[in-house]
Amino acid sequence: MSLPHRPAKQPDPASSRHTDGAFDEVPALDGELCFDRTALEAASTDFGGLVHQRPAAVLKPGSAEDVATMVRYCRERGLKVAGRGQGHSTNGQAQVPSGLVIDLSTLNSVEIRDQTATVQGGAVWSALVGATLPLGLTPPVFTDYLELSIGGTLSAGGLGGQIGRYGAQVDNVLELQVVTGEGELTTCSPTLRPDLFRAVLGGLGQCALITRATIPLVPAPRSVRLYTLTCPSVAALTAQQAQLIEEGRFDYLVGQAHSPSPEGWAYMIEAAAYDATPADDARLTDDLGHTAVQAQDLPYFDFLNRIAPMVEAFKSMGEWKRPHPWYDSLLPASSVNAVVTETLANLKSGAIGASAVILLYPVLTAKCATPLPVMPDEELAYLFSLLKTASPGADSAEEMVAANRSQYDVTVDAGGRWYPIGSVPLTSADWVRHFGAFWDEFKAARHRYDPDGILTPGQRIF
Incomplete structure (x- = not known):
């Protein structure tokens, strides 16, 4: 069955770049596809302030299904895609010239149930702890700065001062919902598609984008x-x-x-x-x-x-x-x-x-x-x-x-x-050496879950 279509938000007439028809027939979305100057310029830089690459469009998703829909759309048209949380990267890792940046900050719901938190990838850690503390609970591990997105830190690793007891943030995840480079919205865990789970946690957005994470909670100190x-x-x-x-x-x-x-x-x-x-x-x-x-x-x-x-x-x-x-x-x-x-x-x-x-x-x-x-x-x-x-x-x-x-x-x-x-600045050989014994598994996961190599080109790994 064909998807319904509707026009995306029209570009700002003063914008210096037009989409050249790449986004003329966009499927219906729960959120918004933006072409205005403000959205494009915000996605053209990051905390590092070193790299400035202008995307063709910015998606502000209203649902995880929006992310999957637009990844499929971009894959069909040979467009690159990058997810962006709080833009705290320092070398253009979440930028994509003439492609699509997905601003995941609009996916920010937090749900607490029993001893776990199910949190969308765009939520920040301060919002999560703000929801857990009234219940006497806390995530085990934090980075130093709480205004980072959960999906962003889990894509990198998430190191903090509690690592001696609990490991990194990626060691404290029960389950992920992700969108692969094929545009598949799926769930993975240590027992469900474990190869994808292993490649996404700390995987720098190379195989899938994190749209939701389930995190264990522990009793919070007073x-x-x-x-x-x-x-x-x-x-x-x-x-x-x-x-x-x-x-x-x-x-x-x-x-x-x-x-x-x-x-x-x-x-x-x-x-x-x-x-x-x-x-x-x-x-x-x-x-x-x-x-x-x-x-x-x-x-x-x-x-x-x-x-x-x-x-x-x-x-x-x-x-x-x-x-x-x-x-x-x-x-x-x-x-x-x-x-x-x-x-x-x-x-x-x-x-x-x-x-x-x-x-x-x-x-x-x-x-x-x-x-x-x-x-x-x-x-x-x-x-x-x-x-x-x-x-x-x-x-x-x-x-x-x-x-x-x-x-x-x-x-x-x-x-x-x-x-x-x-x-x-790393070369391809540097990256192979960096991943070491995990390189072959990581490369295989990249080809399996993002066969056209559209995800997160700003990492410059593949």
Whole structure:
């Protein structure tokens, strides 16, 4: 039976690009297909601010069926398609020139039932925790910033400070609803189409777009006691973190390196114990080799959302809109001290920008049971991230990207892996090496579920 047709929303007459007839006969949709300048320009950039590629149209779906309908439509016409959550990618990963960008933010429903949450892919994590906390429940793992889409972080991996207990966000998914590159709306899980499930979680949108996820929930703490411990060196920081994550002493564990002062770099551990009190301080911190310690008590949501004030400050300073050539890597414990120490020693003023953040925290690879994101071949690894901003007076965005490529080569030589959310120019051979033992399975899933290769070309993998 043929699908009913109706005209799509007409293009803005002032738009610099017309669809050249590609979207003249669009099937009926629950949502809206947009050609106006505002929608096209919003989909032509991202948080990174480095890549600007204008699509021919933007879909604001009213249902998952809209996504499937338009993927089929584009496949028949040889058009590329990319899903976009909050546009927090940094190197054009969710852009597609002259194709279709699907703005998944309109698919944002949240449903809580028993000990699970069924959430559409465009919902943000703050909305999910806002729905679960009144019920005394919480998702197990969060990224640092709650205003990211659930589908977006599950497509990348989703690393956070709870990884020592629960793994990454992709390790805490019961079921997915996805739209494949063939335009099939289907469900997958560890037991239902497991090859698709494995290829979608952390799969960077190469086989399917996530329209819904079912996530387990755990009891939520009432409060959090957050400790900030200062360490004298990289080696002291990583040694403390290794001890703490292997013991499971804290519920949350991350670390940072602070921009150098005249005295040099400063190293900090943030460690949180849920529902702890000052009476627990001696047990939790007295035997550690820190040079200083601070403690504060926060309501659980305020703890999860504590990055928000920093983001608002960056926005008020204009830093949020500047280019962000981020670099994220996973280093094995055997080489982390050498790589981080040398990197920071050679990091010249202006190489990361005034509002940059440098992350360094441990990952128990055994807790990360999904094949993606790819982990180093050791039991203990460390996330090492240079979250750069091309601030006024700093190096240019292009210089920062070139430095990222050099850092990538150092990472690979040290047995590390790239956590692929940042800005690094990779070749096809680099991608094959990156996926390693999972490459053949991943490539087979790509050919099986997106045989015409229309999905997410901005990742530049295939």
